[in-house]
Amino acid sequence: MxxxxxxxxxxxxxxxxxxxxxxxxxxxxxxxxxxxxxxxxxxxxxxxxxxxxxxxxxxxxxxxxxxxxxxxxxxxxxxxxxxxxxxxxxxxxxxxxxxAKDFSLKNIQFSTKSPLVLVMEGIEKPGNIGAMLRTADAAKIDAVFIADAKSDMYNPNIIRSSVGCIFTNQIAVGTSEEIIEFLQANKINIYSATLQNSNEYHKEDYTKPTAIVVGTEATGLSPIWREKATQNINIPMQGEIDSMNVSVACAIVVFEAKRQRDFKI
Missing domain, CATH: 3.30.1330.30 (Ribosomal protein L30/S12)
Structure with missing residues (x-):
């Protein structure tokens, strides 16, 4: 040796x-x-x-x-x-x-007729990406899509902050346009987390094929995600600030979707 x-x-x-x-x-x-x-x-x-x-x-x-x-x-x-x-x-x-694996959209396969997926658009901080990958693993969602990636997925900080959950999730990377086209082709409803023209997140039905989309804390989602959404959603704020950490917001909505699906079963 x-x-x-x-x-x-x-x-x-x-x-x-x-x-x-x-x-x-x-x-x-x-x-x-x-x-x-x-x-x-x-x-x-x-x-x-x-x-x-x-x-x-x-x-x-x-x-x-x-x-x-x-x-x-x-x-x-x-x-x-x-x-x-x-x-x-x-x-x-x-x-x-x-x-490395090929993170092409063409490799995504769903084992259920009503998939639940998470889309992260333009997230810059590896720590936030890692935290959301942990949430995706904990909720055992069907896929994670990285739209307009700002970092390669094998960045050591993503691997560390995800505690290995980058390896447990089904992941695809593409442009926002490519991912939206994929979601629409697969008849997956798009719920974009944004303040503009939005409903409170817990009032929506996530038991059907669902994509939960989150963007950066600084600028939020780009217009294409707001315009192509089945419904824009928000988390009501009761304090002085109007937003929270994106990984926290992601976990809240993802587990609301899981709660609805588990209750339906």
Missing amino acids: KKITSIQNGYIKDLLKLQEKSRERRKTSLFLVEGQREISLILKGNYEIDTILFVADIFAEDELQSLIPKAVSRIEITKEVYQKLAYRDSTEGIIAVVK
Whole structure:
């Protein structure tokens, strides 16, 4: 088994570029993931692992055998190399080099006649994207669409803040126009979260095929989502401010949709 002991190793330098630069991730179609839980979610999500790097003193090889398929290439690394590659302050001693998935709309498949999907338009903060992916996983919704993406989905901050839920959700990335066309073709009602020309969110029926659409806190949804909506919706504010964090708003509406659907069942 190969062992790397130097942070000056060329392969390690290439992996650092993957961690730091979205351009490298796009060019190579590879990204890094650290931690046993996240790696187990990768496997459940049918991602292909290119290489596993591990610190033998921290993550024993017999543990590796039970977690990773035998066909996956393994490289032992030192603690120093691990600490250089690790994005978060962890000591789990295992990092995976993973092959990216194709997030095309054509790959989306629904297992129900009444899908519930979440659309995020132009969200800039990786932490908000990660939090909403966690909500999507918790609610077990059918798909997440990223419209007019401002960050690549394998940004380390998205992976970290989603606690691996980027791997548990069915995801597609496209322009707003492409996603709206997909939703309309599949007869999915569009509920756009916006203050303009909107009804209170809890007064709508989400038991039919439904897309809940949220935008940035700074500018909200673009006009196309307000104009193409089946119905615009809002969350009534009772305090001094007129909005809340987008990930919180998303969770409120998503779980109202789940409440209606569970009650109907």
